[in-house]
Amino acid sequence: MSAGASNMKADKPNAPGPHWPAGLSVAVLGPVIALVLACAFFATQSDRFLSGSNFSLILQQEAVVGVIAIGQTLVILTGGIDLSCGMLMALGGIIMTRFTTTLGMPPLLAIACGIGATALFGLVNGLLVTRIRLPSFIVTLGTMNIAFAATQLYSGAQTVTDLPPLLTRLGDTFSIGSTEFAWSTVAMLALYGAAWFILRETAAGRHVYAVGNNPEATRLVGIPTQRVLLVVYVVAGALYGVASLLSVARTGVGDPNAGQTDNLDAITAVVLGGTSLFGGRGVIVGSLVGALVVGVFRNGLTLMGVSSIYQVLVTGVLVILAVTADQLSRRGAR
Amino acid sequence: MSAVPNTPPRVVMKATALVKRYGQVVALDGTDFELRAGEILAVIGDNGAGKSSLIKALSGATTPDSGSIELDGVVTRFRSPIDARRAGIETVYQDLAVAPAMTIAENLFLGREMRRPGWRGSVLRMLDKRRMIEESVARLAELKVGIRSMSQALETLSGGQRQCVAVARAAAFAKHVVIMDEPTAALGVKEGGMVLELIRRVRDRGLAVVLISHNMPHVFEVADRIHVARLGKRATVLNPKKIGMSDTVAVMTGALRPEDLPADALAH
Numbered sequence: 001m002s003a004g005a006s007n008m009k010a011d012k013p014n015a016p017g018p019h020w021p022a023g024l025s026v027a028v029l030g031p032v033i034a035l036v037l038a039c040a041f042f043a044t045q046s047d048r049f050l051s052g053s054n055f056s057l058i059l060q061q062e063a064v065v066g067v068i069a070i071g072q073t074l075v076i077l078t079g080g081i082d083l084s085c086g087m088l089m090a091l092g093g094i095i096m097t098r099f100t101t102t103l104g105m106p107p108l109l110a111i112a113c114g115i116g117a118t119a120l121f122g123l124v125n126g127l128l129v130t131r132i133r134l135p136s137f138i139v140t141l142g143t144m145n146i147a148f149a150a151t152q153l154y155s156g157a158q159t160v161t162d163l164p165p166l167l168t169r170l171g172d173t174f175s176i177g178s179t180e181f182a183w184s185t186v187a188m189l190a191l192y193g194a195a196w197f198i199l200r201e202t203a204a205g206r207h208v209y210a211v212g213n214n215p216e217a218t219r220l221v222g223i224p225t226q227r228v229l230l231v232v233y234v235v236a237g238a239l240y241g242v243a244s245l246l247s248v249a250r251t252g253v254g255d256p257n258a259g260q261t262d263n264l265d266a267i268t269a270v271v272l273g274g275t276s277l278f279g280g281r282g283v284i285v286g287s288l289v290g291a292l293v294v295g296v297f298r299n300g301l302t303l304m305g306v307s308s309i310y311q312v313l314v315t316g317v318l319v320i321l322a323v324t325a326d327q328l329s330r331r332g333a334r
Numbered sequence: 335m336s337a338v339p340n341t342p343p344r345v346v347m348k349a350t351a352l353v354k355r356y357g358q359v360v361a362l363d364g365t366d367f368e369l370r371a372g373e374i375l376a377v378i379g380d381n382g383a384g385k386s387s388l389i390k391a392l393s394g395a396t397t398p399d400s401g402s403i404e405l406d407g408v409v410t411r412f413r414s415p416i417d418a419r420r421a422g423i424e425t426v427y428q429d430l431a432v433a434p435a436m437t438i439a440e441n442l443f444l445g446r447e448m449r450r451p452g453w454r455g456s457v458l459r460m461l462d463k464r465r466m467i468e469e470s471v472a473r474l475a476e477l478k479v480g481i482r483s484m485s486q487a488l489e490t491l492s493g494g495q496r497q498c499v500a501v502a503r504a505a506a507f508a509k510h511v512v513i514m515d516e517p518t519a520a521l522g523v524k525e526g527g528m529v530l531e532l533i534r535r536v537r538d539r540g541l542a543v544v545l546i547s548h549n550m551p552h553v554f555e556v557a558d559r560i561h562v563a564r565l566g567k568r569a570t571v572l573n574p575k576k577i578g579m580s581d582t583v584a585v586m587t588g589a590l591r592p593e594d595l596p597a598d599a600l601a602h
Contacts, residue, residue: 202459202460203447206436209436210433210436213436214432214433217429217430217431217432221431221444222415222419280433280435281435
């Protein structure tokens with residue numbers, strides 16, 4: 001049996017399929033193409049679409065969903081799903097705003113409390129998933145309802161107004177040339193940059209992918225699987241808290257009914273961005289593209305005078321198309 | 335020819351009287367085990383003979399209820415597979431314990447990633463991807479595993495190639511012992527041969543190999559000695575050069591007793 005070495009054929013050098021280390025490669029190509037095509041389409045439908053101020057508007061409109069989608073991406077990368085994201089965002093917003101108006105707390109401390117509260121809920125999600133081994137779908141379905149009820153109860157179903165300017169600072173704009181951009185856009189892009197760096201360049205980030213891809217393997221090679229999952233849920237919770245600050249900054253009030261569409265919109269953005277619902281595969285920037293696709297459609301259809309119900313319909317169709325495209329491309333790669 | 339005194343073989347790993355019970359079931363009933371330096375020791379046994387329980391105890395996946403395990407003469411206790419890894423024992427599990435969507439280099443260093451030197455590594459905690467790829471290329475080349483690109487996803491490889499990567503990972507990090515659980519089970523003839531060739535190279539590099547297999551032809555191809563597990567104990571250790579396959583299977587099933595074998599068939 002001297003076959004040995006010479007028979008170990010090198011694998012086909014041009015093997016199809018994802019080459020993840022390239023980072024922004026095949027995986028994000030689909031969503032980017034979709035975004036470009038959508039922009040091209042709407043440019044033909046309305047001459048107000050292709051303008052700097054319109055794009056800036058889209059970025060501002062999608063900042064909240066965009067940041068929620070970062071947290072959601074982390075959870076989905078581990079093979080879970082977080083249905084409580086939008087409700088936690090609303091809870092964070094109410095806590096931040098009421099702590100300043102009703103309790104007179106300094107705004108920065110109130111913001112910290114809001115983010116701390118959403119992170120704590122994230123911890124609860126994580127503990128139920130890791131210690132009690134409940135499926136994340138069930139857990140977050142429960143915490144979604146609990147967070148919603150808590151928000152309604154604590155706010156008395158009233159919006160919180162008369163906020164100190166510090167809370168809405170991120171909604172302020174600055175000019176680059178003749179176009180105005182909001183600080184919320186900067187915050188969102190910065191968070192995506194940080195998430196991209198951590199997921200791509202650090203061991204902790206790679207472990208998130210490994211846990212999603214094969215949790216049993218990670219356990220056997222010594223990666224602290226349970227801790228990775230717990231950290232993911234807590235970080236996601238904290239990100240929902242940051243999103244609540246962006247939401248407060250954008251609307252100028254604490255809204256107990258915020259986040260209800262953001263819940264599924266964030267999941268839509270992640271799926272549109274190419275992250276697999278089975279875990280272990282996906283590029284974080286894809287979720288930003290996904291959020292922008294949703295935003296472009298919403299903005300474009302509004303400019304066309306189309307009723308907002310059609311926007312919901314289109315978003316639904318987009319999700320199915322995105323998942324189908326992902327499935328087909330994966331089948332072709334094997 | 336002057337008489338050269340036979341130096342006793344160096345024992346790398348030894349277990350004495352291991353007992354493991356799962357409720358009423360006695361999986362290990364006082365089994366012994368001895369692994370010598372530079373050998374491939376095959377562990378064979380019928381279903382329920384205790385071979386997987388033995389391997390779980392040796393790889394740290396379980397802790398025996400009683401009995402001792404010695405590594406290079408030092409009594410050790412494994413509380414987890416990580417303990418065994420730290421002691422220099424690497425295990426190639428039956429399902430490989432790999433992340434298929436990740437690259438070959440990432441899988442090789444899974445759980446043992448290298449960080450960049452300086453502040454980029456300590457403050458930013460950045461991975462030294464280039465060095466990990468270089469190391470992976472070197473390790474696979476050492477073992478003559480012919481895979482060209484370390485940046486391709488593991489799932490693009492064939493079953494045999496994936497097995498080779500898993501074996502190379504174990505060989506790269508092991509200090510004394512590599513345990514392989516049914517490495518050729520899911521492979522065809524050619525790929526199975528490829529993996530056996532690799533196992534020989536691992537042995538030739540100085541690591542002792544424990545090979546669990548139910549594939550007799552493969553066992554007889556590579557094993558230096560054969561540990562026969564039966565009824566939770568070590569029935570005997572056989573010399574594959576002095577005993578045939580059918581007799582070996584007979585010892586495994588109990589049809590043939592070790593006492594009835596010629597002395598040179600045993601390899602104690």
